[in-house]
Amino acid sequence: MRDHHRNTSNTVKSTDWRAFLHLIRQSEPPKLILGIALALSIISTLVGLVIPLFTKNVVDSFTISSLSTGKIVGMAGAFVAQAIASGISVYLLNYAGHHIVAGIRDRLWKKLLVLPVSFYDQNKTGDTVSRMTNDTSVIKGLITEHMTGFVTGIISIIGSIAVLMYMDWKMTLIMFSVFPIAFLILFPLGRQMYKVSKGMQGETASFTSTLTRVLSEIRLVKAANAEPVEYKEGSLGIRSLFRFGLKEGKIQAMMAPLISFVMLMLLVVLFGYGGMRVSSGAITAGQLVAFMLYLFQIVMPITQITQFFNQAQKAMGATETILDVLDHQEEDPYTGDTVTNAAQPILLENVIFGYKQEEPVLKGVSFTMDAGKVTAIVGPSGSGKTTLFALLERFYSPQAGSIRLGSDSVERFSLESWRSQIGYVSQESPLISGTIRDNICYGMQREVTPEELERAARMAYADVFIQELADGYDTQVGERGIKLSGGQRQRIAIARALLRDPKILMLDEATSSLDSKSEIVVQQALNNLMQGRTTLVIAHRLSTVVDADQIIFLEKGRITGSGTHEQLLDHHELYREFAEQQLQHQASSAAH
Incomplete structure (x- = not known):
């Protein structure tokens, strides 16, 4: 988890346990x-420790007349009490476990929503989802x-050994001479099993990641005829899991007979030596039966304890990955001033x-967006246009320079207040799975009236096609709006x-990926949206640029020209090329 944790294995374990307990x-x-x-589990175990002694007395004084009703009722009562205590304990533990996991998941979910965009740039979505579901389940x-x-x-184990030593310490010591031998054989196998299960976990995660990637982009797979390639990659994962499964099987195939052999040896020692002790009168038949019952009370928990340590190792790993997320620097959406007047110029200064710190995308960008005016950003691909948008939305902070609203730095305002002033329409507008109404009202903190909804749809020229749909505003749009x-x-x-x-509009040339008929309608809707708002447009088309109040030409992260369409045509060679290409494109489109 942290470098100094790696000094010794002991330090790792204690620190991991501390981290685990801290998380809980x-x-x-x-x-x-x-x-x-x-407490109920402990009571149930203690009752279990008394039962063999009870059995010993019954066996030793076994005659029909000695079986009094009191003894039978007492024995039955002990069994019933043990069963009830055990059942209640299991339920309460499940309740506590689910309560703790719900608490961890709630903290994780809250955290994931306030983590900055940079966190999601560096972490795969599948891994983050796994933190939330699989790691908490562990x-x-x-x-x-x-x-x-x-x-x-x-x-x-401790109770059974104590009673056995009290009953007959010689026989106990002879019986337990088998355990060190078994330990020497089983311990290396257990370590091997742990390594295999760790490898299996890693391989399963990798295989799941491949499945998620392929199935979420199945249209791309089919369009690119990539089925054979993806089948091959999936098959490699399946074969790798198969190999891990076989390794696990081999270890289990060695462990199972060894455990059976150890149990058999114990029983042989118990009955052989114990039989001799009974015949010589050193112990009673009842004691021999009690010995056998206590032996089971020692062997059974050993497997439980082994499973606990295996699960504990997995839980330590899960804790580490969960804490990595919970310790990550987060955004605070609500701290800061409220924007009272967004109808002011927006200034970017240097x-x-x-x-990456050493690879700047924007290199000393300075310009002013006048309130209520349209500023268009033009430039070749990779010049930093989209990055500029991300900075204005405050997904990232500039490494140097400042962004101001009037005389105030935008950092003064709370993220929630600042982002509520911005309307963003991108080339591929993201939709959530749900109805058209859900999508239009997405993120609104108040109840939206039907009149408001219909007015927004009408101004966006969306009402026409919505009314033609059978379910109108309740039409399901499909995953990512695919329908x-x-x-x-x-x-x-x-x-x-x-x-x-919003008072500020950011349009990532929202018409560039549309056909000409859709483009006309969407452009009309955008004109409605831009009325009286400070607008910044990433422009791919000449029509957008010609109408802009100001054009900024961005090249490799630097501004190489700014002004109106006519000014840049006269003085900026690259802009002239851009305009000529657009005119040719329009002429060829018209010819078609």
Whole structure:
């Protein structure tokens, strides 16, 4: 987890346990319920330790007349009490485990929503989802299934050995001479099993990641005829999992007979030596039966304790990955001033920014966006236009320079207040799975009236196609809006922006990927949206640029020209080339 944890294996374990317990404490576990569950488990185990002694007395004084009703009722009562205590304990532990996991998941979910965009740039979505689902389930498994087994197992083993030593220490020592031999054989196999299960976990995660990637982009796979390539990659994962499975099988094939052999040896020693002791009168037949019952109370918990340590190792790994997310620097959306007047110029002064410190994308960008005017950003691909948008939305902070609204730095304002002033429409407007109404009203903190909804749709020219749909505003758009055309998706995105009534508009040339018919309608909708708002447009088309109040030409992260369309035509060679290409493109489109 941290470098100094790696000094010794002991340090790692203790630190990991501390981190694990810290994570559990922060999720506010129901301490009383956990305490009751453990107490009931311990009582149940202690009752279990008394039962063999009870059996010994019954066997030793076994005649029909000695079987009094009181003894039978007492024995039955002990069994019933043990079963009830055990059942209640299991339920309470499950409750506590699920409560703790719900607490951890709640913290994770809250955290994931306030992590900056840079976190998602560096982490795969599949891995982050795995933190939320699989890793928390591992912790739940340790609490609900293995924790009591570990505690009661230790009590059961210590109690059984103490009673056995008291009953006949010689026989106990002879019996337990088998355990060191078994340990020497089984311990290396256990370590091997742990390595294999770790490898299996890693391979399963990798295989899941491949499946998620392929199935979420199945259209691309089919369009690119990539089925054979993906089949090959998936098959490699399946074969690798198969090999790990076989290794696991081999170890189990060696362990199972060894454990059976050890048990057989124990029984042979118990009955052979024990039989001699009974015939010589050193112990009674009842004691021999009790010995056998105690032996089971020692052997059974050993497997439980082994499982606990295996699960604990997995839980430590899961804790580490969860804490990596929880410790990550987060955004605070609500701290800062409220924007009271967004109808002011936006000034960028010597802004420098790169996704990597040593590779700047924007290199000293300075310009002013006048309030209520349209500023168009033009430039070759990779010049930093989209990065500029990301900085204005405050997904990232400039490494140098400043962005101001009037005389105030935008950093003064809370993220929630600043972002509520911005309407953003991109080339591929993202839609969520749900209805058209859900998508238009997405992110609104208040109830939207039907009149407001219809007005936004009308101004976005979306009402026409929505009315033609059988379910109208309740039409399901499918995952990522797949059931709608590009033009329909754009108009819904524009309706969403209109409903928010932002003062600042950012348009990532929202018509560039549309056909000419859709483009005309969407352009009309955008004109409605731009009325009286400070607008910044990434421009790919000449029509957008000609109408702009100001054009900024961006090249490799630097501004190489600014002015109106006519000014740049006269003085900027690259801009002239851009305009000529657009005119040729329009002429060829018209000819077609």
